[in-house]
Amino acid sequence: MSTSLRFLAAVLILFLVSQHATGQPIMRIPLKTKTLWSTDDVALTNDNDNTYFGQIMVGTPGQPFNVLFDTGSFDLWVPSLKWPKPRSKKYNSSKSSTFKRDGRKVEIRYGAGSLKGFISNETVEVGGLRIKQQPFIEATEAPGRRIYERPWDGIFGLSGLSKSSITGTRPIWRAMMEQGVVKKKVFSIWLRRYGDSGKEGGEIVFGGTDPAHFTGAHTYVAAEGPHNMFKISSFFVGKIDTKVCSKGCNAIVDSGSTYIRGPSDLIEKINKQIGVAADCSNYDKLTEVISFTIAAKTFTLTPRDYMEKRNGKCKSVFAASTTDLWQLGTPFIRAFHTVWDHQTPGTVKLGFAKSK
Numbered sequence: 001m002s003t004s005l006r007f008l009a010a011v012l013i014l015f016l017v018s019q020h021a022t023g024q025p026i027m028r029i030p031l032k033t034k035t036l037w038s039t040d041d042v043a044l045t046n047d048n049d050n051t052y053f054g055q056i057m058v059g060t061p062g063q064p065f066n067v068l069f070d071t072g073s074f075d076l077w078v079p080s081l082k083w084p085k086p087r088s089k090k091y092n093s094s095k096s097s098t099f100k101r102d103g104r105k106v107e108i109r110y111g112a113g114s115l116k117g118f119i120s121n122e123t124v125e126v127g128g129l130r131i132k133q134q135p136f137i138e139a140t141e142a143p144g145r146r147i148y149e150r151p152w153d154g155i156f157g158l159s160g161l162s163k164s165s166i167t168g169t170r171p172i173w174r175a176m177m178e179q180g181v182v183k184k185k186v187f188s189i190w191l192r193r194y195g196d197s198g199k200e201g202g203e204i205v206f207g208g209t210d211p212a213h214f215t216g217a218h219t220y221v222a223a224e225g226p227h228n229m230f231k232i233s234s235f236f237v238g239k240i241d242t243k244v245c246s247k248g249c250n251a252i253v254d255s256g257s258t259y260i261r262g263p264s265d266l267i268e269k270i271n272k273q274i275g276v277a278a279d280c281s282n283y284d285k286l287t288e289v290i291s292f293t294i295a296a297k298t299f300t301l302t303p304r305d306y307m308e309k310r311n312g313k314c315k316s317v318f319a320a321s322t323t324d325l326w327q328l329g330t331p332f333i334r335a336f337h338t339v340w341d342h343q344t345p346g347t348v349k350l351g352f353a354k355s356k
């Protein structure tokens with residue numbers, strides 16, 4: 001055998017072994033992205049950022065929906081036939097052989113608005129992985145309308161323990177782990193960095209990580225509770241330790257948020273310090289970096305990570321929260337590829353590595 005053939009054979013064996021070892025190849029779901037900035041709806045002028053979504057199938061045969069994969073909420077919902085938004089995809093239970101009626105009425109509040117609907121059970125398919133008897137919400141209305149204006153059809157909640165604290169049903173990621181549709185109890189999210197061109201918005205991987213999208217090793221931190229909360233142990237503006245997290249700040253990674261939210265007094269100081277001019281006049285001059293320490297490792301956000309520039313307007317992604325909880329949204333995930341690792345029973349670890 002020539003050297004290259006021998007090499008090929010070795011690679012093939014390795015490939016077959018790894019396929020066998022994991023049983024199930026990892027499932028990569030490409031995420032599309034759409035900018036909400038240039039909408040004429042006045043209520044949306046704050047949502048000047050990219051939103052990310054990917055496709056799932058509900059029912060048998062599968063009815064396709066674009067969903068936001070949201071690590072900040074528990075439940076799965078798609079629009080029902082009653083959903084009033086025109087041109088929206090709507091789930092028709094009469095077309096599905098796997099539909100099971102439940103009918104309990106539910107209501108959910110999100111940062112971006114609230115939602116009403118009822119529970120049904122269905123087979124849900126995510127990138128070829130089939131989850132059976134999954135309770136989900138057939139949404140009937142979204143009071144306040146803001147959800148109607150989104151470019152996606154529904155939300156795929158990825159948080160929660162054995163039961164959603166909103167609907168009392170088992171969240172779909174828990175079902176995926178319990179039904180063994182993923183062999184490795186890990187999922188990970190990569191979002192394309194802000195300002196990079198191309199249609200590819202990112203990727204969510206069920207069952208592992210995609211080495212194409214991070215550099216170095218992940219730093220892991222223990223997380224707990226239904227939202228996978230963890231500690232930030234210091235918070236720097238430039239070289240100055242603000243000391244606000246010296247006793248530990250609670251944080252979550254929220255892929256459903258386009259902001260980095262924190263306590264309002266500190267956010268106000270940060271925004272004053274970084275000094276983003278709304279007309280972008282100082283865009284190229286900004287240098288201040290913002291750093292967090294998580295599990296003894298420093299994670300630094302540069303102006304490129306925390307600034308948004310669209311249509312000649314600039315703003316910072318730092319926004320005030322009504323609580324003490326830090327919510328690290330899509331600007332954080334764009335900078336740091338994030339892993340949710342549930343492999344050790346009873347515990348969850350979050351891992352962060354530089355995104356690429």
Ligand SMILES: *[C@@H]1O[C@H](CO)[C@@H](O)[C@H](O)[C@H]1NC(C)=O
Nearest residue numbers: 081090091092093094095096
């Ligand atoms: C729902 O599906 C049933 C069965 O295919 C069909 O008869 C009905 O017209 C559909 N409803 C709507 C609103 O599309």
Ligand SMILES: *[C@@H]1O[C@H](CO)[C@@H](O)[C@H](O)[C@H]1NC(C)=O
Nearest residue numbers: 100101102121132133134135
């Ligand atoms: C819906 O699914 C859940 C969990 O898989 C199951 O416990 C429940 O009995 C199902 N409900 C119906 C109406 O089939």
